[in-house]
Structures are given as C-alpha cells and as structure tokens.
Amino acid sequence: MNMNELTRNKSLAGKTALITGAGGGIGRGIALELAAAGARIVIVARRGATGEETARLVRAEGAEALSVEGDVTRLEDMHNAVKATLERFGSLDILVHNATHGASGHPKQLQDFDDADWDAQVAVDLAGAHHCALAGYEALRTSGQGRVILLCSTFGLHGAALNPAYAAIKGGIRGLTKALAREWGPQGITVNAISPSALTAASAAFFELNPVLRDSYIANFPLGRMGDERQDIGQAVASLCVPGMGYVTGQVIQVDGGLYTAV
Incomplete structure (x- = not known):
C-alpha cells in the first residue's frame, strides 16, 4: 500500500500516536504523515x-493534536505524557521515540568525551527509549495492535569514527528493538526501528555553506538524493x-535511499 492510499483511505483513523522529539525535523515529519493517514x-x-x-x-491536516x-530523560515526564494521551483520546496505539540529543551530530573522538x-x-x-517503553507498555498492550517505532542509525551497524557515543547508543537501540519484539509479541505489540537519512534543516544549512561536500556526499546515494523528513521518513x-x-x-x-546496503 503506498502513502497515497494510506492517506486517501485514512488507514490509521481511530489510532492515537505519540511521538517524542516532534517539535521539528524528522519528528515533525513523522507526526504530519501519521496525521495525514488519520x-x-x-x-x-x-x-x-x-x-x-x-x-x-497537524490540525491543519485535519487531525486532532495534543502537545x-x-x-x-525523565520517566515521570513520559508517564505524564501517556496519562495525558489517555485522558484526551482514550487510547495509545503507536509510540515513536525520535528524540535525539543535540550533540549526537557533532564529531568528537572518544578521548575527548567526559562522563x-x-x-x-x-x-x-x-x-529515553527505555522510559518511553516503560511508560507506554500497558496502554499499547490494551490497544491490542500496539506499534512501537524506534529511531536507529547505520552508525549502530558500521560504527562511526568521531562519533563513538552515537554509534554505541544506536547499537543499543538495535538490540532493544529486537529484545522488545520478542518480549511484547505475545501481547500483540510490534516493535521495529528505522535508520533514516534525511535532509534536515541543520544539514541543509551546512551544505549551503559547503556545496562541494554536499555534492560528494549525495553521490553516495544510489537514489541520488537525501530523504525528505515527511515524504520519505514519515x-x-x-x-x-x-x-x-x-x-x-x-x-531495523x-x-x-540505499546509502547503506550491507546486512
């Protein structure tokens, strides 16, 4: 089923989705596409x-929204968010953990990290993924068709020079995805992750200042472009x-766009 069909048929009508880190970027793109699907x-x-x-x-898409x-990083905040969700909409069916620390995209050698x-x-x-899972589990189980999507990265597969924390974290997200899928499958909850590559506002600004680096980087994509936060990732x-x-x-x-094709 392509996204035009998802949108036209409102395939997610009646479902409630909670997205962390949705104040902009990929999280906002995900929120808007889930809204478009109902x-x-x-x-x-x-x-x-x-x-x-x-x-x-989101409301401009014709969908209901709660901010x-x-x-x-605070488990209490995630419990409060789930509580607010249930009070407003009566269910939680989809949980997307997208929030990422701002330093994750900045190169840094291991020896330059402090605790x-x-x-x-x-x-x-x-x-944060752990807190989301803990706070959302019971509502997702009650849903009967719970969906969990975690945001991963190829850095967790191939490693990443100058970004060891992010590589280690995303390797952990990969493991958590598989562990929760096994634990929660009997409750009807699916747990998957995506490893996205998207042209965010920050990367677009960087490439604007460094067009040579932009062209050499995009040449690595078989599809010839970086993804759109909404149309591709969402x-x-x-x-x-x-x-x-x-x-x-x-x-996972x-x-x-084919940037990473190894198993």
Whole structure:
C-alpha cells in the first residue's frame, strides 16, 4: 500500500500516536504523515513552543493534536505524557521515540568525551527509549495492535569514527528493538526501528555553506538524493503502523535511499 492510499483511505483513523522529539525535523515529519493517514497525534517536545507549532500544523491536516511538554530523560515526564494521551483520546496505539540529543551530530573522538558528555547523549537517545517503553507498555498492550517505532542509525551497524557515543547508543537501540519484539509479541505489540537519512534543516544549512561536500556526499546515494523528513521518513513510519503490517516485528529497516546496503 503506498502513502497515497494510506492517506486517501485514512488507514490509521481511530489510532492515537505519540511521538517524542516532534517539535521539528524528522519528528515533525513523522507526526504530519501519521496525521495525514488519520491518526490522532500527541507531540512530546522539551520546548513547549515547538510542540505547539507542530500541533498547529497537524490540525491543519485535519487531525486532532495534543502537545505535551516533556523531557524523555525523565520517566515521570513520559508517564505524564501517556496519562495525558489517555485522558484526551482514550487510547495509545503507536509510540515513536525520535528524540535525539543535540550533540549526537557533532564529531568528537572518544578521548575527548567526559562522563557528562557521554551520559547526556545516552540519557536522551537510549534511556529515553527505555522510559518511553516503560511508560507506554500497558496502554499499547490494551490497544491490542500496539506499534512501537524506534529511531536507529547505520552508525549502530558500521560504527562511526568521531562519533563513538552515537554509534554505541544506536547499537543499543538495535538490540532493544529486537529484545522488545520478542518480549511484547505475545501481547500483540510490534516493535521495529528505522535508520533514516534525511535532509534536515541543520544539514541543509551546512551544505549551503559547503556545496562541494554536499555534492560528494549525495553521490553516495544510489537514489541520488537525501530523504525528505515527511515524504520519505514519515511515510516509512506510517506504513509500519497500518494493520496490514502486523506481522513485521523485530526489524531495523534502512530508510536511506540505499546509502547503506550491507546486512
């Protein structure tokens, strides 16, 4: 089923999706595509203003939206977000953990990390996934068709020089995806991850200043371009959430235009 069909048929109508880190970027793209497919959207963002802006855009798609200010590093915040979701919409069917620490994209050698630097990234990306899972489990189980999507990265497969924390974290996300798929499958919950490559606002600004680097990097993509946050990454997430994908679990799917093709 392509996304035009998902949107036209409102294949996620009646479903409620909670997305962390949805105040912008890939998280916002995911929220908008789930909304276009008919889902009710809960945006969890550390900065309330960015979450409210995403909520406004979701409503412009004709979908219901709730913005909750919260920090994924705090388990209490995630419990509060799930509680607010259930109070407003009565169910939680889709949980997407997208929040990422801002330092994750900045090259840094291992010997330049101190414990605080390392722990800060782990707290958002990996412990945040743990908190989302803990807070969302019971509602997802009650749903009967719960869907969990975690954001991974090829860095967790091939490693990444100058980004050891991010590589280690995303390797952990890969393992968590597979472990939860085994644990939660009997409850009817599927757990998958995607490894996206998208032209974010930050990367676009960088490439604008460094066009030679842009051209050499994009030459690595068999499809000849970086992904769009909404049309490519958001659509991939939405497709994993429809009823017809209920037999897919424990998978880490590359959504990167063929950039990484090794097993």
